[in-house]
Amino acid sequence: MGALGFYIFYAFIRIITLLPLNVLYLLSDLIYFFMYYFPGYRRKVVRENLTNSFPEKNTGEILSIEKKFYRYLCDLFIETFKMNHMSAGELMKRVPHKNPELLEKLFNEGRDVAAVLGHYSNWEWLVTLPLWAPYKFVSIYKPLANKHFDKYMIKNRTRFGMSVTPMQHVVREVIENRKNNVRALYSFLTDQTPPKGDIKFWTTFLNQDTPVYLGAEKIASKYDMAMVLFNITREKRGKYYLTVELLFEHTKGLPEHLITETHVRRLEEIIREKPEYWIWSHRRWKHKREKPDA
Numbered sequence: 001m002g003a004l005g006f007y008i009f010y011a012f013i014r015i016i017t018l019l020p021l022n023v024l025y026l027l028s029d030l031i032y033f034f035m036y037y038f039p040g041y042r043r044k045v046v047r048e049n050l051t052n053s054f055p056e057k058n059t060g061e062i063l064s065i066e067k068k069f070y071r072y073l074c075d076l077f078i079e080t081f082k083m084n085h086m087s088a089g090e091l092m093k094r095v096p097h098k099n100p101e102l103l104e105k106l107f108n109e110g111r112d113v114a115a116v117l118g119h120y121s122n123w124e125w126l127v128t129l130p131l132w133a134p135y136k137f138v139s140i141y142k143p144l145a146n147k148h149f150d151k152y153m154i155k156n157r158t159r160f161g162m163s164v165t166p167m168q169h170v171v172r173e174v175i176e177n178r179k180n181n182v183r184a185l186y187s188f189l190t191d192q193t194p195p196k197g198d199i200k201f202w203t204t205f206l207n208q209d210t211p212v213y214l215g216a217e218k219i220a221s222k223y224d225m226a227m228v229l230f231n232i233t234r235e236k237r238g239k240y241y242l243t244v245e246l247l248f249e250h251t252k253g254l255p256e257h258l259i260t261e262t263h264v265r266r267l268e269e270i271i272r273e274k275p276e277y278w279i280w281s282h283r284r285w286k287h288k289r290e291k292p293d294a
Helices: 003-016 020-037 042-054 059-085 087-096 101-108 124-132 147-157 167-177 215-222 260-275
Strands: 113-117 136-141 163-166 186-191 200-205 208-211 226-236 239-248
Touching: 003 020, 003 059, 042 059, 042 208, 059 124, 059 147, 059 226, 087 124, 087 186, 101 226, 113 215, 113 260, 124 136, 124 186, 124 226, 136 167, 163 167, 167 186, 167 226, 186 215, 200 260, 215 260, 226 260, 239 260
Parallel strands: 113 186, 113 226, 136 163, 136 186
Antiparallel strands: 200 208, 226 239
């Protein structure tokens, strides 16, 4: 999409999302009808991902998860664009934190924190995190290919004080914050797919060989950060809860890949509990692990 196309789309979304959220969910229901049936957005990818991830489930169970996923995906689109018109107070009510005292405790102990999460539930609505705890919140992100959408998403994510930095600049960010005696929390979306040439580690995730970025582990252990997992649960449309789970109080000196395996296993448990809230339309398993010669 070029600049003109983006601005037309942006103007349309800007106007539409002035509507109340409960009205926009009616629009989401309509979008679902077209996204799932006519002609279907990445239906083949979603079906293959679900079938390979849950070989124990029959066709009816896979179809049930698939339809629930598309309904959630349409809601996620609506909620993400609506976020531009939502106040900090409304977002904080819609994503209350169950245990903010954990981050406060780590901050008072002088700890930096690495937070891991996946593309699960509505991670975009965590933009109010800087208003919940005294940390400087830094979101580590992979820039979008479309520079106009990338700029739009950065603007949304930084409205309430969150900082964003590309993956390749995270070490520079850590060094700068430590030099200025700034306690920071660095959040990593850990279920992204590394480019083939950057794959350094494979594990089994959702019944499949899966490459995983090691950045969260390397940064956390190098600087002995505490590591937490952001567990976002969806109660109903427009209402989520955030629970911060402590994975490691100290990460320096731990066995190689223990940190990565731990957060991967925990995310897998969360997805298995309610699989419809993970992004199945991503080509997460597009790279295949090379088998050693016999």
